Amino acid sequence: MAKPKPLVTKSSSPDTADSAVASALRTLDAEGSGVAAIAAALQGPLGPAFTAAFNLIHGAKGRVIVTGLGKSGHVARKIAATFASTGTPAFFVHSAEASHGDLGMITADDVIVALSWSGEQPEMKNLITYAKRFRIALIAMTAEAGSTLSKAADVALTLPRAREACPHNLAPTTSSLMLLALGDALAIALLEGRGFTSVDFSVLHPGGKLGALLKYARDLMHTGEAIPIKPLGTRMSDALVEMSSKGFGCVGIVDPHGHIVGIVTDGDLRRHMRPDLMTVPVDDVMTQNPKTISRDLLASEALEILNSSKITALIVTDARKPVGIVHLHDLLRAGVA
CATH class of the missing domain: 3.10.580.10 (CBS-domain)
Incomplete structure (x- = not known):
C-alpha cells in the first residue's frame, strides 16, 4: 500500500503579502473617507436632522425600535444593543419579520429608526404603513434623500454618498460602517444628553470584563x-x-x-x-x-x-x-x- 504523500504548505510570496496589505490599506482608506464625510455633513445639512432625531428619541416615552434588512439589519442589531447599553431602551426588529407579527412589538410611544442605504427595500413597506397608521415617530437612516423611506420619515438622516471599499463598488462595506458610525454617534449623544454616568453603566454591565472594571x-x-x-x-x-x-x-x-x-x-x-x-x-x-x-x-x-x-x-x-x-x-x- 502506497504511503500518502505529505501535505505541502506553500508560504505566501512577498509580492502576495504586499498585495494583501495594500488591499487592506485601500479598504481602510475608503471606509475612513466615509466616516470623514459624515463628520463633514454633520457640520452642514445633516446637523439639523441629527438634532431633530436626538430630540425625538430623547423625548420619547417608549423605546427605540431599530430595524433593517441584510447588512443594514446586522448593523441595526448592533446599534440597538449600543442604545440599550448606554441608557436608551431599545431593541431590534427585523424588517421582514415585522410583517409576520413582530409589528405587535411596536407601540405608539416608541420611535422607529429604520436603516436602508437605498431606502427602497420592499420588505419595509408594511412597517412604514404601520408607523403612519398609528402615528409612530419614524427616523430614516439612508443615503437617498428622495427614497420612499426618506420621504415617509419624520426625520431623515441622509448620509453622504461614498464608494464601497469593494473594488466592484458592490459589497456593503463603507456604507455599513457609515450607518454604524452614525448610529453610535446618536447613541453617545443621547448618553451625554441624559447624563448617563459610569454608575449607571455598571448597573447595565454587571458581567464580564466591563462588570469587573465597574465594581467598587x-x-x-x-x-x-x-x-x-x-x-x-x-x-x-x-x-x-x-x-x-x-x-x-x-x-x-x-x-x-x-x-x-x-x-x-x-x-x-x-x-x-x-x-x-x-x-x-x-x-x-x-x-x-x-x-x-x-x-x-x-x-x-x-x-x-x-x-x-x-x-x-x-x-x-x-x-x-x-x-x-x-x-x-x-x-x-x-x-x-
Missing part, C-alpha cells in the same frame, strides 16, 4: 479583623507578626484617634534593615501619610493607583479611619486586571 472598592475589600492594623508605638516585632499573619505585605499604623497616619511595607523593612530593627517602634520605620482610597472608588481607578504608585495594596478609609484593604490579587481574581 467596597465590593472587593477585606474588612474587620482581616485589616492589618497596629497603633503608633508598636514594636516592629509585633508589627511584623501582624503583617505576616494577615498576608497583605503591609500593616497600617493608626494614631490614638484611630486615624491612619502611616504604613509599614516590605519595602520599608528592606530600607531600614539593621540589627535592632525588631525592637524599634513602627514610628521610626513607617511611611507617613500613605495612599488611601474611599470605599466608593471604582476598582478600575484603584488598579490605576496601584500601577502608577508601584504598590500592591491600598487601605480603604472612611473619615481617615481604616475600614478595609484591597490587594492587587483581589483585583486580579475579580478580573479587573
